[in-house]
Amino acid sequence: MANTTANSTQKECSAGMLPIKDALTLLSGKWKIPIIMSLSFGGKRFKEITKEVVGLSDKVLAKELKELEENYLISRTALDTFPPTVAYEITAHGRTLEKVILELKNWGLQHRKMVTGK
Amino acid sequence: MANTTANSTQKECSAGMLPIKDALTLLSGKWKIPIIMSLSFGGKRFKEITKEVVGLSDKVLAKELKELEENYLISRTALDTFPPTVAYEITAHGRTLEKVILELKNWGLQHRKMVTGK
DNA sequence: CGGTATCCCCATTGATACTG
């Protein structure tokens, strides 16, 4: 039962941590947010994403897109053309990330000012 | 001005990405935000953090604390006692992360509902 | 207690080649 020590901390922390761990597990890493941002300006094809997100390889992009799709953040639509055309778009759920990304951006700006000595 | 083409996308994207990349580079990974959250409830000692943040090893904690300190997010105070006592605290700048963390938490909750089928 | 040093492993990445 109760932890008698410095424990409301313990409790509140583990309780509050869950959704944050979820979010972190999914979004952490160098590429997912850049990919989502790239798509948030408009749907794109595979190759277009690799061009916009500098340093991102085909293999990694394929893996990231798969994870993002499995998590309902983007949609994938393959057209039966030749050569193949595949359109990636952000979903409504993906758009709910915009607030998070905005906060991240604001904080990044603030942090940069702090580090560079204002 | 009508940037109706994909060019504006390119420009806006790389411009807006910078602070986000900064933030991501610093905060990405499994541990930094959990550590900051743990400290946001009150200053703690090394061992106390390892107890609160489940799964975090000594080696990794030492590395993470170093990075957080270098980025002015936490402060480290060593007391000259035996056995040694070291107090870690969140800084004012570290507290500016609270909004980001809150958004992350809200989003994590929302995402979990979505994935578990509401 | 608060770490560092060392070894070791395996997961992620890069490079390259290939296919529908």
Added chain:
DNA sequence: CAGTATCAATGGGGATACCG
């Protein structure tokens, strides 16, 4: 074009031991 297959290399993380 939109990926997959394969191989090799790198390094981050666990386990353990040790030190001030």
